Amino acid sequence: MDLGAKIYIAGHRGLVGSAILRELQAKGYTNLVYRTSAELDLRKFDDVVKFFTAEKIDYVFMAAAKVGGIVANNEYPADFIRDNLLIQTNVIDAAYKSGVTKLLFLGSTCIYPKLAPQPLKEEYLLTGELEATNEPYAIAKIAGIKMCQSYNRQYGTRYISVMPTNLYGPNDNFDLESSHVMPALMRKIYEAKVNQSPQVEIWGTGTPKREFLHADDLAKACLFLMNNYESNDIINVGVGEDISIKELAETIQRVVGYDGELLFNTTKPDGTPRKLVDVTKISNLGWKAEIELEAGIRSAYQWFIEHHVAVAK
Numbered sequence: 001m002d003l004g005a006k007i008y009i010a011g012h013r014g015l016v017g018s019a020i021l022r023e024l025q026a027k028g029y030t031n032l033v034y035r036t037s038a039e040l041d042l043r044k045f046d047d048v049v050k051f052f053t054a055e056k057i058d059y060v061f062m063a064a065a066k067v068g069g070i071v072a073n074n075e076y077p078a079d080f081i082r083d084n085l086l087i088q089t090n091v092i093d094a095a096y097k098s099g100v101t102k103l104l105f106l107g108s109t110c111i112y113p114k115l116a117p118q119p120l121k122e123e124y125l126l127t128g129e130l131e132a133t134n135e136p137y138a139i140a141k142i143a144g145i146k147m148c149q150s151y152n153r154q155y156g157t158r159y160i161s162v163m164p165t166n167l168y169g170p171n172d173n174f175d176l177e178s179s180h181v182m183p184a185l186m187r188k189i190y191e192a193k194v195n196q197s198p199q200v201e202i203w204g205t206g207t208p209k210r211e212f213l214h215a216d217d218l219a220k221a222c223l224f225l226m227n228n229y230e231s232n233d234i235i236n237v238g239v240g241e242d243i244s245i246k247e248l249a250e251t252i253q254r255v256v257g258y259d260g261e262l263l264f265n266t267t268k269p270d271g272t273p274r275k276l277v278d279v280t281k282i283s284n285l286g287w288k289a290e291i292e293l294e295a296g297i298r299s300a301y302q303w304f305i306e307h308h309v310a311v312a313k
């Protein structure tokens with residue numbers, strides 16, 4: 001991408017989109033376009049086509065999606081499959097119709113089979129049953145991958161599909177009903193400390209393992225891949241290490257400074273037992289994550305205190 005190329009960051013206020021926007025600005029890209037969902041609802045095809053036609057966009061980072069944690073996915077499956085299919089179909093098709101040079105689509109590691117061998121290699125896509133709690137969302141993501149690949153084959157486009165592991169960082173969603181585990185535990189453990197509660201509730205058994213990548217690392221990977229990756233095949237982005245939810249909670253307890261008891265609520269779902277990604281492919285291209293987990297949690301927690309707690313006062 002030339003520094004003056006016109007770049008659209010879809011979902012620029014979200015966890016991933018805001019990190020991509022910061023990274024593009026830091027690298028000197030100047031011709032950046034973005035819209036909030038109130039300004040441009042990507043579920044509305046005619047509006048999306050009008051936007052792409054008027055803006056003459058060169059590159060698209062596709063970080064707009066209906067996103068949520070395990071319980072939100074489980075309780076609102078229709079919203080997750082419908083909104084994601086609409087958003088990604090409209091953006092991919094409008095990008096093609098308006099002659100976009102290159103597009104980066106973001107999937108997720110939930111596209112891999114629930115019980116696939118670990119670490120998850122890219123070739124395991126569509127080799128087994130998906131995890132039930134997020135199957136509709138995963139099916140939408142798989143449709144997005146197939147749509148990019150099909151447009152590349154039929155129309156000669158350059159659309160790449162990137163599969164990040166679980167993410168965290170600034171502008172994450174801290175709503176306890178709809179968030180992922182990392183922001184949820186930061187908030188719950190912070191509130192338990194402030195309220196001097198002897199216990200804090202953790203969903204599930206605490207035994208599932210997850211891998212956590214800081215959104216700033218993902219943003220760097222996205223720019224790297226936009227500039228260096230052309231294949232039709234999907235590519236994983238992760239750190240190559242995972243920890244149990246119990247270990248995650250203990251790490252957050254250390255960061256927050258709270259030594260109460262962890263109470264595991266086993267009426268809540270565990271989800272997939274493990275989803276560690278194989279990062280051999282991106283490592284061989286010369287990219288690796290830089291932010292160590294506890295340091296990343298410290299900085300994300302600091303962001304939470306400054307933007308949520310301070311604002312609420």
Ligand SMILES: NC(=O)C1=CN([C@@H]2O[C@H](COP(=O)(O)OP(=O)(O)OC[C@H]3O[C@@H](n4cnc5c(N)ncnc54)[C@H](OP(=O)(O)O)[C@@H]3O)[C@@H](O)[C@H]2O)C=CC1
Nearest residue numbers: 011013014015016036037041042064065067106108166167
């Ligand atoms: N968070 C994670 O752990 C992971 C995320 N991913 C993927 O990364 C991508 C970004 O996720 P993340 O940043 O976490 O999500 P967020 O929920 O933080 O942000 C999503 C963004 O999408 C925009 N958006 C949602 N609906 C619409 C709509 N109808 N029209 C226009 N814009 C819309 C929102 O815009 P606005 O703010 O203006 O409303 C928001 O900024 C997604 O594709 C997700 O699947 C993959 C793996 C893990």
Ligand SMILES: C[C@H]1O[C@H](OP(=O)(O)OP(=O)(O)OC[C@H]2O[C@@H](n3cnc4c(=O)[nH]c(N)nc43)[C@H](O)[C@@H]2O)[C@@H](O)[C@@H](O)C1=O
Nearest residue numbers: 069070073108110134179180181184202203204269270271
């Ligand atoms: C990125 C990925 O994110 C989702 O999958 P997930 O990894 O299962 O999501 P999660 O972060 O919400 O949970 C991870 C683990 O953590 C446990 N857990 C404990 N306590 C809390 C808690 O308080 N909140 C949440 N949300 N989880 C908790 C929870 O029970 C589970 O065992 C997909 O739906 C899909 O969106 C997707 O692709």
